[in-house]
Amino acid sequence: MVASLIHPLNIFIVGLGGGFVMPLLYRLGKTWLVAGFFVALAGITAISGLSFLGLLQGGETIEILTAGARPPVSISLRFGMSEGFFTFSVNLVALLGALQLWKRLRGNYAALLLYLILVMGINGMVMTRDLFDLFVFLEIVSIATYGLLGLDRAPAALSAAFKYIMATVVASTFFLLGTVLIYYVTGTLNIDDLIVGRAAITGPIGATALLLVLACLIIELKPFPANGWGLDVYETAPSGIAAMVSVGVSAGVFFSLLKLLPLFEGQLDLIAISGGVTFLFSNLIGLKQSKVQRLLGYSSIGQMGLLTLALALLQQIGAQASVPLVVGGLFVNHLLAKAGLFWFAGLARCTTIEGGLISLARRPLMIGLLGLFLVAIAGLPPFPGFWAKWELVMRLAATGKLPWIVVILVGSLLEAAYMFHWFTKALQPPFDETTTTWDGPALLPVLGTAALLVATGVVAAHFSGIRSAWIFAPLAVGIALYGLDSLPGRVKVALMLVTVLLVGGWLAFAATGIAWLFAVLLLAGSLVIAAAGLYREDIRPGYYPLLAVLLLSIPALLRSTTSLEFFFSWEIITLASCFLIANSRGGGPFVLTFLLFSLLSAFFVLAGFASIASVSGTTDLDALLTRGPEATVAFILLATGFLIKAGAVGMHVWLPGAYAEADDDLTAILSGVVSKVAIFGLLIGTYVSIRSETGLALAHAVAWIGMLTTITGALLALTEDDFKRLLAYSSMSQLGYIITATALMSHLGWVTALYLVANHMMVKGILFLALASVILRTGKRRFAETGGLRRTMPVTFATVLIAIVSMSGLPPLMGFGGKWLLLDAMADKGWYLLAAAALFATFLGFLYMIRLVSGLFFGAAKLDQREICEAPSALLVPQFILIAGIVVLSLYPKLLKDPVSAVIDPQFAATLVWKSISLQAIYDYWNPAPVMIVAVMVAAALFALAWIAYRSRRNDQANLDRFFIFWRPAMSHNLPPVAEIFWRGVAGVALGIATNVRLIYTGNGQTYVFYVLLYVLAFYFTSTGLGGVIPE
């Protein structure tokens, strides 16, 4: 009895019966109406859910027969795994959607019955196995939509609805014709029979019939450019209805395409191209959009394009096994995230991205929800879309479909661009805030979808073969800490430090080799620097949970054994840093650039991993560390990705803004710790390169990129008046050295690289914390407004001095051991030009370091000295610890050297041996003095030249301050911001194309129908060719 109650057929009985009974209940009373509606809707959801559960527990696919006869005589339906998954997820969202839409549905029995039958119709589209019945359900869904669109009486909404009707009626009319013609050719309407007898559907009538059916399904999915009607509806409909059209109706149509796909074997290319073009162009045009619902419309259409593309490609390469993860993952991701976003937009009453009636800026929960949905839509972890995209890219790479990977990644980047543009706009405080209160219950559906997204993300991870729960540890800790976010700021710092120590330690100690070394080093460094957070008394909502996620993801990344785990943690690091910057006071404008470059980097890394997997057939990271097949392409992709993230020259435009505008102690972590993750990636990538013969030439190129980064960074640092930005550029410059060292691909080079990593982490930690002290005490960030602080902040002055000495590479501190090794290693490799460039860079480095010290601590005091006192101990103690670290490692280099050689030796033993001498021997015989003396002399000579040039112009009182003021304009004039101009150009071109392409959306319904008809014709003629255009 119970079994028969949850039979899927009851979905239709409850849906239709409930619909028919609505007017009666309306007459009985309001309570009856409400109860009846929700009983029916919840009943549908429960039936689909329980039936799906039954299948999951090993039940058999349920064949639903009607009229007491077997198909093809009567109509049959099917409820299998995929049907169960689609119907249950759609029903669940529809149920939540009804709650969200309740204001409009309430008391309106016509709207209620339309909504109910709409949901039932979508279930029917998914389940039916009869082609004509599919048409009937398509019409049920369409007409219910038309009716619901009539809920809004605004002229624009009515016009949009009419356009929608015109276009979909054309599509369904052709669908009808196609269906009947298929019957004429085959004599059956049963989909299974049609698939079996696919070969018989030929000839002009059969082929046309199939094409008509296909074209109409595609059109219902709103392909570019025949989709203006869909966009208008998304823009003007009530947000709940738009959400239903976007996720519910599209789900039904998409599933129809999925089940009919075996009929369209010959058109897979066409379907893929249609999907790809739609994905690319709707996301491109989305860039210019500022109305929220239309923006979501573009994204929605893009996602459907991606789904179509993925489906066709997987079918084409015979990877049906991946369909559940890829299509299911992308689908459920779009379903939940897009519904959530539409509802959110409705709830927050956002009409344009600049903000709506309700400001989000001061509502952390709302901002958090928006962020979560946007992350999901962009296909980032931990949500299902991430796992699906990974699998899709892996499959495509394995079969050599590289152009499609490019399409998918470019489209995703564009989508992320406009979606997060909205996010950054939403963060900005409003012009005038109206005090409108939230509807508490209305927030429930949004929260519900958010929770579902997280849950499905974990399930999708399981499907991706993730068996290690620890990769979720950082996020779990973040969520737990967020629960305690109302505690006082300093308690939260302590709590965060303890958890990061415990969990991070647990994560780090499972790492091996170089990764272990990095993990221990970075974890220790991050704990010390993060402890400086104690100097802030305020609550900093959301800051500490995010910071914990960031700091824990680093050991998690280093512990990874597969590229998927690596990439997962990589993306989490990106996101955590991005949201931390967004959380900072002035971070808003720079978040988008930071995120886009990070994503660009991530996509290169993803492509690189995919390329390796396609060559070696495994995603094990160990496979990278052993000899394998040649993989030049993979190396280029990986190196590009990691170089972008490291802020290499040309890609550095994201760096200064993000570093300078992040909170002061956060910058210390970003520069000191997080930037090293990119270096680790580069090391991993270089292993790949070592396998190939061509690797050496490429490595030379990377070395030059590193050196140019160093020089550019130093020059840019010299042009800065803002000392925090100066230090940001200095960070870029120092990373350049490390890149060069890595690229040497010799034992010596790598030892140097690791040495520099440790040094840079501690030095930058100290310097940024010291600047935090200065900014805290003076409130200024410009050299012009500070100076003479050596008397008022003597301790800070001392720490800065020590750090600068270590950074510059002067003896006796740690940096000394690094930089001169580097010069020597380059000379040894015969890269003399590079070595000369390094000398020049050293000179520039000295200059900006002098500038920093002199500008801050010497010269005339420009502020009232009495108001300034020494930095708080919360900031000083971490600096002392870092100094202690520098001193210890300077005195006992073996502490670092031994583990370094231990982890590097085994890998290089097989490939590269430095002069056939072991590491120990190198240090014993190596004498840095000559190299150093040469370098310092060159630097001094250059400085003398510069000074003379300055004195020859300015004969009056010369001092250091004026020296820099003299050279600064000269340098900024001769250093056009080439990279910035270039990237602005790229953005400009993209926006320009978007501006022009979107002119096709004239707003005229007739034009849209015209596009639809042309689309049908295009489908037809590209498939059949123009042969015999003039009929015989």
Add this chain to the structure above:
Amino acid sequence: MIRRVIVLFVVGLFAIVFARMIGDYSELQGLRPLAEYFVSRGPVELGVPNIVTGILITYRGFDTLGEVAVLFMVAASVGLLLKKDGQAADTTPADAEEQRPPSEIVSSGATVLLPVIFAFGAYVIMNGHLSAGGGFQGGAIVASGSMLMLLARPDSSLNVAVLSVIESFAGVIYVCIGILGLVLAGGFLDGRFLPLGEFGAFFSAGAVPVISTLLGIKVGAELSVIIDRFRS
């Protein structure tokens, strides 16, 4: 002008698509297996002489139920759309003045024809299982009768409330009959839980005539409601 040329071009392309199909078309020379099954087994299994009705109401009854849902939704949507809101109410009196009384032919024609039309509609509905006709066709005839009535007597109004209750009940009963089929006979919408009776008799063919009648009532009521809503 350019516009017309482009439109003509599109129409021309469609003409090519259609012409290719006409060129390929050849008339069927006999029934295919499925159709043959319907023709040979349909009357025996269902006891319905009119095979089309048998298919509509039983074998493809699921479609028909969907179709009923479509009509039902249209009645609801049209009601939703044309419902008067405050502003529209002000304009109604002005429109009313322009309304002319119906002509002699219409009003006297209605008196003569109305009973005939309704009777014919009822006949078509009731005999759907035996000969050409059925619930939809008959329902449409009934609705055309209501339309004539409304034209002839513009002041008269349909009792929309009653009609909508009727259509709801008809729908609910239709679904219930479907469930009865599921419980008592072979499956959902299988009408054979009532005796098939004598082939060709009025009371025969299981629940087919019952469903047909319900359909007729429902379609007639719904179309009348739709017409009434458009009138205002």
Add this chain to the structure above:
Amino acid sequence: MLTGLPLSTILLVTGFGLALIGIWGILAHRHLMRIIIGFVLLDTGFHIVMVATGYVTGGTAPIVDKAFSTAEAMHSTIDPVPSALVVTAIVIGMSVTAVMLAFAIRLYESKKTLSIDAFTESKW
């Protein structure tokens, strides 16, 4: 000489011809009512095509009775399936038309015009 053509071909040509006129109506006319009529023509044209494709040479209506036994019917009726489908299709087509007309009334009330060019609020 049209009589040389089979009956169903004539119907087919008629149906497709109507559909073409419908497409012309949808694309070339600006007036909403005319556009809706275009849709109706397109729809009706396809309905005629549907019926035509079910025709079997020499067939008659698929209604058996005492005078027309099942055995006879096997050889001389038309395919009943398209006829059954067309009933559903007609009802659905009518429904869609009703909804379009209702929207047209609303649109007219909002702008006091029925020219399709007037309803271009949302674009780009």
